[in-house]
Amino acid sequence: MVLGFFLGRRKSIKDICWKFMDLLLSKRVLLIVTGGVAAYKSPEIVRKLRSAGAEVRVAMTSAAREFVTELTFQAVSGKEVYTSLFLGEADSGMGHIELARWSDAIVVAPASADFISQLVAGRAGDLASTICLATSSKILIAPAMNQQMWKSPATQENIRNLKDRGFLFHGPLSGDQACGEVGPGRMAEPDSFAGVVAEMFKTNYLSGLKILITAGPTHEPIDPVRYIANRSSGLMGYSIAAAALEMNANVTLVSGPTNLPPPSGAKVIQVSTAQEMYEATLKEMDMGQDIFIGAAAVADYTPEKPSKHKIKKRENRLSMAMVANPDILLAVSKLANRPFVVGFAAETDNLEENALAKLNKKGLDMIAANLVGKSDRGFSSEDNELIVLSGQEKNHIRKSPKPKVARSLLQLIAEKHSRCHT
DSSP: OOHHHHHTTTTTTTTTHHHHHHHHHOEEEEEESSSSGGGGGGGHHHHHHHTOOOEEEEEEOOTGGGTSHHHHHHHHHSSSSESSSSSSSSHHOHHHHHHHHHOOOEEEEEOHHHHHHHHHHHHSHHHHHHHHHOOOSEEEEEOOOHHHHHHHHHHHHHHHHHHHOOOOEOEEEEEEEETTEEEEOOOOOGGGHHHHHHHTTOOOTTOOOOOEESSSBBOOOOOSSSSOOOOOOOOHHHHHHHHHHHHTEEEEEEOOOOOSOOOOTTEEOOSSSHHHHHHHHHHHHOOOOSSEEEOOOSSSSSEOOOOSSSSOSSSSSOOOOOEOOOOHHHHHHHHHTOOOOEEEEEEESSSHHHHHHHHHHOSSSSEEEESSOTTSSTTTOOOEEEEEETTEEEEEEEEEEEEEEEEEHHHHHHHHHHTTTO
């Protein structure tokens, strides 16, 4: 999915989309469309967000369906359109809770006065309002209504209430309205949404800090044709790098072989073997780093004497001496000027027990443990779930898309690093 969007860039994309392309690459945006004449602009919002790299799903209220059809949104999003709490979920596997968890950001455009009042009241009477109540993602409201409705003291009080709760607003604009009146209440133009949504992901949690991240597998050569590797796609480490850039960090990514586009703004060092990753990591450490995150799935062993020529199949069995690769996490942890060190533990069983042992054995500041060997999370999956251990603290990051897991993990790292350096 990520690679497909990267290869899908075209020169015809407008400058604003180029500017925010990498920030929206692989982001999951849920567009909620409520009732109002401005709903005719919403399909263009979908198109602009997708052109900027986002994956977009659409949920519609019953009133929105009076203005624009589901088929229109299905055509521009390439995805099923969601309209009910109770219909279609069995087939799609994407109910209101799943949609709330799936989204990295939620955009309500247009947001009618009625829907805004529902959000203030905390109602969960339909799919759209329930999603907003069930999500932990940021919500962007794009109001669209008659100018007198916008000026109403009740509406203005509702806006202040939602802003106090952390809701974000985009617009409205002033101008001619469908009702024939002139004034504030026009929905913001579709061209502006890619940039505004991209800004939703930016924070200063790691502002100015230097972060080194390892990602992906390593390839240990057997001969010029074959190598030993694992199932890591590198998506978790790349997601952490992208999230760190959103948090205003200076990011260096040491990556094993992957099919992922490098995150724009990061210093990327491509390596193949564990030895190369070890050397590149320690070289970067000499330049000073504040945080090290070892998300790479480094091969523990490598062939002692790789063949210089392709090994021909002659016997039913092949024996090969293996030697241990250098321990990158341990080496970084033992540095005299060591940074804040975060490791990963990919386990098939006894998750917390094995992760805690690794944390203590290698002297780490924090470890993120995840189960692998399951098709719905970990290696070769777009989702992950983590148990994060640090000292006596334990945090659970529930199963979510890896970009969302990465942001949650980095928030924990930022908080812990801040406490350790104040």
